[in-house]
Amino acid sequence: MHTYAMVDDDGAILQITHGPYRYIKCAENVTDDTHYADEASVIHEKRPLTFDETVDGLTLTLSGLPAGLRATTNGMETVTDDEPLVIEYDVPGAYEIKLSGHVEYLDRVEEVTIGEP
Numbered sequence: 001m002h003t004y005a006m007v008d009d010d011g012a013i014l015q016i017t018h019g020p021y022r023y024i025k026c027a028e029n030v031t032d033d034t035h036y037a038d039e040a041s042v043i044h045e046k047r048p049l050t051f052d053e054t055v056d057g058l059t060l061t062l063s064g065l066p067a068g069l070r071a072t073t074n075g076m077e078t079v080t081d082d083e084p085l086v087i088e089y090d091v092p093g094a095y096e097i098k099l100s101g102h103v104e105y106l107d108r109v110e111e112v113t114i115g116e117p
Contacts, residue, residue: 036103046106060087070101
């Protein structure tokens with residue numbers, strides 16, 4: 001639990017509040033979609049996701065993804081670990097993979113073509 005004093009411009013304490021979250025002063029351009037705070041309460045820009053993509057028949061392999069990333073595609077959802085993400089599709093076609101939920105990385109939607117077009 002954290003305790004904070006809400007103070008006006010003259011320094012008068014208007015209210016004391018408690019909560020489970022930290023409050024960190026930041027610039028006006030900081031948003032929850034583009035930035036995150038580390039353990040030392042320093043705000044950083046989220047990094048773009050980079051990974052290798054391999055298609056073999058109806059199997060897609062994404063290598064180099066960080067652990068703890070939520071991957072959603074074709075009605076399936078999983079969370080990545082330290083191993084490559086292997087997705088097997090039933091039929092050839094174009095699919096969207098949504099990669100999201102990792103505090104240090106920007107969300108990304110990847111379009112892939114599986115099998116023959």
